Amino acid sequence: MTARPESYPAAGRDRKLVRTMAGRCAVLFPGPDAYTPGALSSLARSEPLVGELLSDVDHAAALARRPPVSPLLLDEDAPALDALATTAPAELHTAVFAAEFVLFQLLTGRHRLRPDVLLGHGFGDLVALTAAGILDLRQGMALVAARDDALAARPAAPGGMMALALSGARAMHLLAALGEWTVSVSAHDGPRQCVVSGPRTALDRVYTAAGALGVRAVRLCAPYAFHSRELGAAADEFAEYSGAAVRPRHGRHLVYSATLGRSLDGPEDTAALIAAHLVRPVRFADAVRALHAEGVDVFVECSPRSALTEHVTATVPGVTAIAPLHRRATAADVAAALASACDVPTGRRAEQQEAAPVVPRPRGPLGPVRLPPPRREPSVRTPAEPTAAGARRTRRARPGDVLAGAPPSDPDAAVIATGGVRGTTGGPGRSGVAPC
Numbered sequence: 001m002t003a004r005p006e007s008y009p010a011a012g013r014d015r016k017l018v019r020t021m022a023g024r025c026a027v028l029f030p031g032p033d034a035y036t037p038g039a040l041s042s043l044a045r046s047e048p049l050v051g052e053l054l055s056d057v058d059h060a061a062a063l064a065r066r067p068p069v070s071p072l073l074l075d076e077d078a079p080a081l082d083a084l085a086t087t088a089p090a091e092l093h094t095a096v097f098a099a100e101f102v103l104f105q106l107l108t109g110r111h112r113l114r115p116d117v118l119l120g121h122g123f124g125d126l127v128a129l130t131a132a133g134i135l136d137l138r139q140g141m142a143l144v145a146a147r148d149d150a151l152a153a154r155p156a157a158p159g160g161m162m163a164l165a166l167s168g169a170r171a172m173h174l175l176a177a178l179g180e181w182t183v184s185v186s187a188h189d190g191p192r193q194c195v196v197s198g199p200r201t202a203l204d205r206v207y208t209a210a211g212a213l214g215v216r217a218v219r220l221c222a223p224y225a226f227h228s229r230e231l232g233a234a235a236d237e238f239a240e241y242s243g244a245a246v247r248p249r250h251g252r253h254l255v256y257s258a259t260l261g262r263s264l265d266g267p268e269d270t271a272a273l274i275a276a277h278l279v280r281p282v283r284f285a286d287a288v289r290a291l292h293a294e295g296v297d298v299f300v301e302c303s304p305r306s307a308l309t310e311h312v313t314a315t316v317p318g319v320t321a322i323a324p325l326h327r328r329a330t331a332a333d334v335a336a337a338l339a340s341a342c343d344v345p346t347g348r349r350a351e352q353q354e355a356a357p358v359v360p361r362p363r364g365p366l367g368p369v370r371l372p373p374p375r376r377e378p379s380v381r382t383p384a385e386p387t388a389a390g391a392r393r394t395r396r397a398r399p400g401d402v403l404a405g406a407p408p409s410d411p412d413a414a415v416i417a418t419g420g421v422r423g424t425t426g427g428p429g430r431s432g433v434a435p436c
Helices: 041-046 048-063 070-074 081-087 089-110 124-131 137-153 168-178 200-212 229-245 267-276 284-293 309-315 331-341 347-355 413-418
Strands: 024-029 117-120 159-164 184-190 193-199 217-219 255-257 296-301 320-322
Touching: 024 089, 024 124, 041 048, 041 070, 048 070, 048 089, 048 137, 070 089, 081 089, 089 124, 089 137, 117 124, 117 284, 124 137, 124 255, 124 267, 137 229, 159 200, 168 184, 168 193, 168 200, 184 284, 184 309, 193 200, 193 229, 200 217, 229 267, 255 284, 284 296, 284 309, 296 309, 309 320
Parallel strands: 024 117, 024 296, 117 255, 296 320
Antiparallel strands: 159 193, 159 217, 184 193
């Protein structure tokens, strides 16, 4: 039997406990572009849990009649992204699914990251559903296999995808001016980044026009025109296959869909996401803005590459966005990356935080709303007082001190003394939140 995600061993009480303090935390799951050959090789040598998780994933792949994924993730000489996308796209997709699932279990199990919401980008939606517990590991792998079977059973015309250094709105104007009705915007990634999908010949014309206009264009390693109407027939097949392969349930984590533009609330929403997955555009930038408006200030990318963090910071500058697992990271690299951007209490402080009672808070669309931090006594200088030698010195304010000459009843006297109190906005390059 495949182990349930919650049964994987967590860090002991002497290990680091990662949690969001002032802001909420979102975990991001990118698409196939996040694949890296041997992505887990270094991590597996220093973290035994990786091998256990990969064994579970290989078992789930066998049940879905797919080859083992461990060789692609443990061998640094495994086929590269472009080779797999061209010759074995199904193996590419299972490898990306496996890598992101293993990394999520490592972050939440070993390093005890506690996300408030999960957000997938395109194919990453399928990983988010599994990581959230809406699907178990066997069903998640079966869903990935059903997607590839549907694409093979109802193949579309040769197509592809291309990134443009334009907003989605400007790209739509460009396509309209060119009269390229078969090409559409398939991903709105940021204020100056989008992806278009369509037939290869039409994409060639868009590529030429973009170059003439000085717009940077990059062809992506995609065998199909994903997230466009070109895959309508495959989408119908995928919905039919998935209906027999999976039984969604209510998950342990909240999932926000950049495809549907809302959080998922029950099996019906999961079915709607699966039906729309191949044909509707990914509005990632809108999803990031919506989550940020609900109090999400920390974004942790769960992939072997840093594929989404730049889009996040371009969309909502000032937030904390990290990819602690990129570039074949080791266990020490992951811990250091989290510590550099997160508040990580250890030892007795972690025990006290774990044992602290949960106080009910008002709820919003993403759950309990963030409450303002408790007010702290400001640090100011009080009037000088004489010393034994006749010199004068200053001391820091104590509770109850007020500005000289101010009435004792004035509660803001100490604040007036400094002209205000510095907040927690942080210094240059910091988000100012208490990270996860």
